[in-house]
Amino acid sequence: DVKVTQSSRYLVKRTGEKVFLECVQDMDHENMFWYRQDPGLGLRLIYFSYDVKMKEKGDIPEGYSVSREKKERFSLILESASTNQTSMYLCASSGTGGGRETQYFGPGTRLLVL
């Protein structure tokens, strides 16, 4: 079974703090994604990566950066957390081609910025 894990289920941070959210997948997937989910706005793509050290902006990249130094790990960084970044953050991974495009999600991190 595909497994996608996220470093924390719940996180509370203060405004201005630097926040790291980690995601690890064990299926040798090429593609990894970070989304945020907010009531009434659905799931929105922040960043994605289709290879090690590669990254692409999604629909809402402002205020975020990412790092992918190893194939299995994709990190989301909030350089200076703000209250409007309080949200549910979801990581996903998928393969490429041959029907492997199915996205598998981690359990999510609920981040509260005070």
Place this chain on the structure above:
Amino acid sequence: GIQVEQSPPDLILQEGANSTLRCNFSDSVNNLQWFHQNPWGQLINLFYIPSGTKQNGRLSATTVATERYSLLYISSSQTTDSGVYFCAVERRGAQKLVFGQGTRLTINP
């Protein structure tokens, strides 16, 4: 960008009932997936179905790509089917999924 519309937004049924959820999209796609988000927030992939029909137990899905819609069927609903069902599509060449707003399904015992 591509538009994804799901209907109905909310659906309340009794255990044992059948349901049909619809997903309309505004452009040609090469990737369409259905997900179930349980009450704890976990998103589970149900189907990868850019075209054709698939079945998995009580669930089945059909995508008619030429008419730009997909249907998810749930038969003999159980309370554990409750949650939000999302359709997500990837326009050709886009490399990313766009999610609909979801259908919230509540199954009462």
